[in-house]
Each structure stands twice: as C-alpha cells, then as structure tokens.
Amino acid sequence: MRARDLAQAYITIDKEAEALEAVGVLVEHDLPGLLVVDSAGQPYAAVPACDLIRALVPGYIREDPVLAEVIDEQHADHLCQAVAGRKLVDCLPVGRPLLPTAAPDCTAMELAELMARTRSPLIAVIEQGATGQGRLLGVITAAHLLRQLLHR
C-alpha cells in the first residue's frame, strides 16, 4: 500500500477565493481541512479546520488569550466578519509548513509519521514531473489512512 493507492479526489479551493467562501466549503462538505490551490491548480496549502478558525481570532487575543473573555457575546457571534472581504491566502497561518506532501511511493509508515509530526488531518500526494512541476494525485485524510490500516 503506497501513497498513490491511498490518494483520493478532494475538493480544492483557490487561494485567491474569499476566506468566507472557504469556510463555507469546509462546512458544507464537513471536511477535516481545506486543500488550497494556486491559480495554476497546483497545491498550495492544506489547512486543518482549527487553523482556519485561528484566522478568525484577532491577533491581540492570540497573543493574550485571556482577552477573549472581555469580548461580549454579540461581538463574538460575528467572528466570521473578521475575514469578510479578505482573501483566503491572506488568512493562512504563518510559521508552519503550509502543505504536508508525500511522494506517490511513500508507505503507510511514512504517511503516518508525517501526519503525526505535522498534526495535519490531510496530506497531498504529489508526483514530481520531469519539468519539476508537481502533479496532484489526490489527498489522504487521517480517517482514510486509519480505515485502510485497520483490518490489516
């Protein structure tokens, strides 16, 4: 069992899309995270749902979590408005590997190690072409990997 056998089709969203549209895609399809692509359709980032939520939290609260308590209910309920009109690419986390990727030949052990280390519920499987341009074969989610491993 190799990454190429485990890769599945997955909904993608353009990094130039509106951040709120991205939230809508995640919610509508109940995804563990978003696969963000660039204008050429190349994978750009895999964003776990909790990292998308991070984008909604104001910087001063991320720095000093206790300040979350002083935001009243009404303002808290309109959290999503913080990213209204902003592009998805401008809401992605910084300082983390944006896109955990695996080569098609990777074994389940390599995939599991990568998922555990990055704490990402999705991994993009990318085949490197002769031109150096990668081709997306599909995505492996944590649930899918566990499903395939369970009865072996």
Added chain:
Amino acid sequence: MRARDLAQAYITIDKEAEALEAVGVLVEHDLPGLLVVDSAGQPYAAVPACDLIRALVPGYIREDPVLAEVIDEQHADHLCQAVAGRKLVDCLPVGRPLLPTAAPDCTAMELAELMARTRSPLIAVIEQGATGQGRLLGVITAAHLLRQLLHR
C-alpha cells in the same frame, strides 16, 4: 451564542477500551477525533485523529523521522498491529493538554481561541457541579463552530 448552546452529543469511548476498537469507532463514524471518558463517564481526553495516528508510529521513528523510509511496505501496512492488545489510555499523547474544555458560558470567541491554540478539532463543554465533579454537556467540533458562525 454560548458553549452550552453549541454543545452537541458525541460518541464517547472508554479509556480502558482497546486502542484498535478506538480506531474502529473513529473510522466508522468518520469523526475528527475521539472523546475518551473514564470509568465514571467523565471526560478524560479529546484525541484528534492525527494524534491517534501518532500512537501507531514507533518511538524511534518519531525521534528520527528519516527511519520511516527503511520500513518496508509490508511492515508499514500492518502499522495498526503496533497497538493490538494495548489499551487506548496507554496510547494517548503525552506532554499535551489532553482535554481542551470550555465552561458552558464561554463565547464563540473563547471557543475559537481555545481551538486555535490547542489545534484541537473538538472541545468538551463541562459544567462544574457543586461537588466539584464536572458534567459533560456535549462537544463542539471545529466544523460545527464554523457552521454556526458563518451566517452571522
């Protein structure tokens, strides 16, 4: 909108259950993570799927990821056997807060901040009783929080 309004019923699994049974529960219900309870039904841990996968990766590979490459495909395919016969409680990650919890009064901002900080796709909502014993009101997943916030 407060944590008590957002809390939903969620499948629980006993910490003394077999780890493989826990993997089965996650896979069968396509959960973002597991809510682990103790023998009294009290919440004990919320385990994201990627942390459950972490339990399958041998310690020497977690310490030196490059070693994952030397495990052949056949052995990698039987990754789940690493936890066969082991209890779930013995497979939980160490050194991380095991259970992100919120009080029933928490606002969406406090929930979002907690989810972003812990990178957990699920939070347990717990009401502290007069006896100091907590009562589980339900769970809030990242997808559910985003769903409730999206159209406000």
